[in-house]
Amino acid sequence: GAVVSQHPSRVICKSGTSVKIECRSLDFQATTMFWYRQFPKQSLMLMATSNEGSKATYEQGVEKDKFLINHASLTLSTLTVTSAHPEDSSFYICSASAGHIQYFGAGTRLSVL
Amino acid sequence: AQTVTQSQPEMSVQEAETVTLSCTYDTSENNYYLFWYKQPPSRQMILVIRQEAYKQQNATENRFSVNFQKAAKSFSLKISDSQLGDTAMYFCAYILTGGGNKLTFGTGTQLKVEL
Numbered sequence: 125g126a127v128v129s130q131h132p133s134r135v136i137c138k139s140g141t142s143v144k145i146e147c148r149s150l151d152f153q154a155t156t157m158f159w160y161r162q163f164p165k166q167s168l169m170l171m172a173t174s175n176e177g178s179k180a181t182y183e184q185g186v187e188k189d190k191f192l193i194n195h196a197s198l199t200l201s202t203l204t205v206t207s208a209h210p211e212d213s214s215f216y217i218c219s220a221s222a223g224h225i226q227y228f229g230a231g232t233r234l235s236v237l
Numbered sequence: 238a239q240t241v242t243q244s245q246p247e248m249s250v251q252e253a254e255t256v257t258l259s260c261t262y263d264t265s266e267n268n269y270y271l272f273w274y275k276q277p278p279s280r281q282m283i284l285v286i287r288q289e290a291y292k293q294q295n296a297t298e299n300r301f302s303v304n305f306q307k308a309a310k311s312f313s314l315k316i317s318d319s320q321l322g323d324t325a326m327y328f329c330a331y332i333l334t335g336g337g338n339k340l341t342f343g344t345g346t347q348l349k350v351e352l
Binding site: 156158165166167168170173215217219221224225227230 | 270272274279280281282283284287328332334337338339340342343344345347
């Protein structure tokens with residue numbers, strides 16, 4: 125149990141376009157989901173905490189207008205990278221909470237050309 | 238500030254041997270949960286083992302066990318009978334009870350299991 129699906133696994137886009145990443149908890153309801161960014165050979169950096177039905181809470185230094193988060197249901201959160209630029213290229217990972225445990229999606233590799 | 242320190246950036250172990258990954262953390266809170274996650278080359282984060290801070294007994298999951306020393310704020314992971322599939326980045330992390338379930342991660346230890 126406790127499966128989190130993240131889609132797409134890889135996306136390549138042109139500079140200036142927007143990209144949406146979906147995160148779904150498949151077999152449990154998650155009132156809280158998290159979005160992380162990971163640079164090569166580094167730890168996960170928390171970008172924002174997403175609570176169902178309310179506005180996301182962004183970590184310091186994360187542009188909320190660039191990284192739009194929507195948590196419309198107890199099983200779905202989306203991250204939209206708006207007007208993507210090459211510096212936004214990275215590995216993005218979502219997680220969903222079941223009690224005190226976070227279960228992670230498989231990640232999305234974003235490449236902005 | 239809440240921090241997690243993993244002092245071993247890289248480690249290697251021979252197949253079937255035992256290896257211990259170290260982790261120390263710093264929090265003034267008394268109630269929290271500790272975790273070890275692994276991230277293999279696929280980059281999928283997988284929960285290895287967890288420990289409730291209020292429990293003195295060390296958690297065990299098959300070949301994986303922890304040595305939890307609350308007073309020393311130490312939470313090491315022991316992998317017995319290492320297998321090639323254990324090759325991964327291992328992250329130590331904790332969540333404060335009542336802290337919104339936000340994980341604080343260490344910098345990770347890259348473990349390589351060799352033949």
